[in-house]
Amino acid sequence: MRIRYAEIDDAEELACLLNDIIAEGGKTAIDTPLTGSEFAEWFIIGPHCISCLVAATDDAILGFQTLEHFHGDLPPGAADIATFVAERGRASGIGRSLADATPAVAEEIGVQCIRAVIQRSNEDAIGYYFSIGFHGNADSATSESVVLTRCIVPGGDAKTVRH
Helix, strand or coil: CEEEECCHHHHHHHHHHHHHHHHHCCCCCCCCCCCHHHHHHHHHHCCCEEEEEEEECCCCEEEEEEEECCCCCCCCCEEEEEEEECHHHCCCCHHHHHHHHHHHHHHHCCCCEEEEEEECCCHHHHHHHHHCCCECCCCCCCCCEEEEEEECCCCCCHHHCCC
């Protein structure tokens, strides 16, 4: 498996991966399947996109992780993160491999803090983000979402990133 930047030619395959996760239910706040061109706009080429890394084998893409400025409430130096791993690739280290590559990308473009907004019901995702160094109190949020943050640059203050 290798980690690389997503390319526009990956969009159809990545849309299929995401659509399978949407169909599982409870794994993402995205509730409508995307076409390849919609996927590209949302995660690869849109003006809010920072990076989209993929975990690929010779045969398939098994996961992807994005950094975005999708929500207008993010302060300078902050970005939202989203991670998606195909069912057949879960618990195999794909998410961790993506998470190991993302800080270098973030630091290179000046992102100091990363925010993960996760559905409260998605306990696997909450556990994943805690396991890769995100912080926050998953029990204190009052909404349908849990907000966790991770500082990338030493001295960055995760508390400056708010939901």
